[in-house]
Amino acid sequence: MTQPKTYEGSCFCGAVQLRVTGAPVGMGYCHCDSCRKWSAGPVNAFTLWKPEHVAITRGTDRIGSFNKTPGSTRKWCKTCGGHILTEHPALGLTDVYAAVIPDFPFEAGVHVHYQETALHIHDGVVKQKDVPKEMGGSGMVLPD
Template sequence: MSNEKIKGRCFCGSIELVVTGEPSAMGYCHCKDCAAWSATPINSYSFWGFDQLEITKGLENIQTFSKTDHSKRKFCKKCGGHIMTEHPSSNLVDIFAVILEGFSFKPSIHVNYESKTVSVKDGLPKFKDLPEEFNGSGKILPE
């Protein structure tokens, strides 16, 4: 794993963060919760370990919304910009790829494709829900 540091920030710059190394996974989520939260039909996710993340500015500006016990969605209380979603049960944090400066987003899968709003033809596997290692069915749907 590299020790590269990548900076990120909310829309207004009140919150700044740094992630170190490489994400454990990158892909697209099509679930209704992610779509509603991100106000887009597809959410680009990058999963990082909690130990890879450092909030360098504006910790006091982070607000949390939890619809379920499975995720803690974090956003800036000044601009409303979405920053990340913590997934405590997996010890991972999903940082919105678009807030990371110069980050090379390389998705490998689509998850929750059964809930898709738009079809995507990109050659990546389209999981009905989640891969088996994340307690999903592991079923792959056609493009």
């Protein structure tokens, strides 16, 4: 039997290290105001994993957390400030930012919260107004 593929990642300074195993539930870009402010960029690339497929392998004592809303806990390295992941317990998912797992073959499948975009991306990938219906959104698709 083949072992699931694993990918290693870390915060900016490497004090916090993590491992993701298998395949994510989904991947894409988030354009919401919260993600843009959190990432200090015009868009945030996400990879969504079942929590049991994400493991902090070093530096758990270096992790800080923040809850802007009860639905999400954002985590970062207290040494360098580098962002690591966001836990979404109500969804049963953990968002490991694509940038912190450099060898992972990221392929966006969707843009979410595109109604809030600050950077229009014409890439042929589905643009959700908010989020898919399965996640509690309208499911409305916007033009590319």
